Amino acid sequence: MxxxxxxxxxxxxxxxxxxxxxxxxxxxxxxxxxxxxxxxxxxxxxxxxxxxxxxxxxxxxxxxxxxxxxxxxxxxxxxxxxxxxxxxxxxxxxxxxxxxxxxxxxxxxxxxxxxxxxxxxxxxxxxxxxxxxxxxxxxxxxxxxxxxxxxxxxxxxxxxxxxxxxxxxxxxxxxxxxxxxxxxxxxxxxxxxxxxxxxxxxxxxxxxxxxxxxxxxxxxxxxxxxxxxxxxxxxSSGPASTHISKRQTTNPTWRNGWTEKLATDHCKGLLNKSKTVQICEKSGAAGTQEALNNCVRDIKLIGDDSFAKVAVETVKTSCFHEISYNPIYQRQRTVTLPPGPSTAKPVKNFAWGRSSIRETALPPPTIAIPSFFDEIKQVACPLECSQHGNCNGGVCTCDKGYGSLDCSVSLNTPPTIVYESSANECNSTIGTCNRVHLFGGEFVESVTLVCKIRIEKTVIGTKSLVAERTVSGIYVSDDEVVCPEVVYTRSILPGVSYSYGVSVSNNGVVFSDQIFVPNN
Incomplete structure (x- = not known):
């Protein structure tokens, strides 16, 4: 804290x-x-x-x-x-x-x-x-x-x-x-x-x-x-927190093979690996010593490196706030290059009637380089692409099988549906269903986000599959997705009803468990 x-x-x-x-x-x-x-x-x-x-x-x-x-x-x-x-x-x-x-x-x-x-x-x-x-x-x-x-x-x-x-x-x-x-x-x-x-x-x-x-x-x-x-x-990432979330009890001993040197080297390695952190430290907008100390302390307390990545995010968050509001870090910079060769030209010495050479030193050349803000913007990616992608110009290119803006979601892990909107409603008699709002996670905004709609008919207690189709899902947030309206019409017959099952996939292959939308 x-x-x-x-x-x-x-x-x-x-x-x-x-x-x-x-x-x-x-x-x-x-x-x-x-x-x-x-x-x-x-x-x-x-x-x-x-x-x-x-x-x-x-x-x-x-x-x-x-x-x-x-x-x-x-x-x-x-x-x-x-x-x-x-x-x-x-x-x-x-x-x-x-x-x-x-x-x-x-x-x-x-x-x-x-x-x-x-x-x-x-x-x-x-x-x-x-x-x-x-x-x-x-x-x-x-x-x-x-x-x-x-x-x-x-x-x-x-x-x-x-x-x-x-x-x-x-x-x-x-x-x-x-x-x-x-x-x-x-x-x-x-x-x-x-x-x-x-x-x-x-x-x-x-x-x-x-x-x-x-x-x-x-x-x-x-x-x-x-x-x-x-x-x-x-x-994909373990539990982590900073500032307000860790609880120190007694002074623990090193566990699971960790030592102070191993922990320090590990935490330094994480900080040194981040190009963003290195630029932040060079600019003076944020230091790393405090984050390093917390990282080592957490490893000693927990017995593993579950919290270690927080050290990088702590430095980045502090740095980004400083350079976003302080115009000093947004100004273009100049760098002085090593001096070039001097120029030489003949000079007439009238007193002796002879020429001599006088060397004139040129001022050292300078070049303009991007501001610290622009330099960081080119290499800063959300959560360092969660170690599942490459950062290119501030944008994560995720490894195969991973998605989201920060590559934190495994596309091979089915999302979870835990809630559905109370506004969702289907007509079990004539077979019409409104668009379905689902809540859970983690949903990924991509062209492969799809909903599978399964329509089943029950006739006098016997259930049978009527239709199954896949439609593109509408991403709302990482914990909400909308499956577009599905309409299936049948004649009204005594003893006949329809049920609607919905499941979601981030990659079009691995689907969540099916949930049934309540009938009206």
């Missing part, structure tokens, strides 16, 4: 906690943590819930076997600006210009909070204060700093029964509105006690990755119906 002021400490506990709260703006971020593994001594973040007024946006895997994301509650025009890059990166901007970056690695979340000047003097939570290292709890009690953890401080920010748990759809209706706050593009401290802010929906900063805007608030998080078959979705 790292506070806004820069102090690091270990957060020891499992449950729901307030990570950030700005009461003046009615903004709050809650996180939910659980053991990273069964019987593990570490906890990881499995969910994040973000609130502005009555509006709530969530992303979590705490209560199911796949990530669910979306708006749980809306309240007029959307005030939570959500953008995403691929399946695993979200960037969320609040009305105060506070930025939240959510990176998914494995089955857990890494959360990065960037406060704005509008947060100064107004915030609390596990992220603590901006201008002081004092740890102030929800009860206003001050805790003495300890790197190994401050139980009283952490527990004060636990979301107890007297508070509104943003992860509970039964409680969020009690939230108060935001009084029409608008998005801020820039806040300047005109004096130490006065902040001047301008309203704008379009902040002028450059992005390394291409982010797409998530559709504005519509209640799309809870309108889902379970179809059973809950099982864990395999992901």
């Amino acid at each position: 790292k506070t806004f002021y820069g102090a690091r400490y270990e957060h020891h506990y499992e449950g729901v906690f307030t990570l950030y709260e700005n009461e003046a703006w009615k903004q709050e971020v809650q996180i939910q943590t659980k053991p990273c593994r069964r019987h593990a001594r570490v906890t990881c973040v499995c969910g994040i819930a973000i609130r502005v007024g009555r509006e709530v946006y969530k992303k979590e895997i705490c209560s199911d076997s796949f990530f669910k994301s979306g708006y749980a509650q809306c309240d007029g025009p959307s005030l939570i600006n959500v953008k995403k890059s691929g399946n695993n990166q979200h960037k969320i901007r609040l009305p105060s210009s506070t930025i939240i970056k959510v990176v998914t690695i494995g089955n857990f979340l890494n959360i990065y909070m960037y406060p704005s000047v509008a947060d100064k003097g107004n915030v609390g939570g596990l992220c603590d204060q901006i201008t002081t290292s004092t740890f102030i709890g929800r009860d206003k009690e001050v805790s003495t700093y300890q790197w190994s953890g401050m139980p009283a401080f952490s527990d004060s920010w636990r979301v107890n029964d007297k508070l509104i748990n943003l992860f509970s759809n039964d409680q969020i209706h009690r939230l108060e509105g935001a009084d029409g706050n608008m998005f801020l593009c820039k806040c300047d401290e005109t004096t130490p006690t006065h902040i001047s802010c301008s309203n704008s929906q379009a902040c002028s900063h450059k992005e390394i990755f291409a982010y797409t805007l998530v559709p504005v608030c519509e209640k799309n998080f809870i309108e889902k119906r379970s179809v059973g078959s809950h099982y864990r979705i395999p992901r």
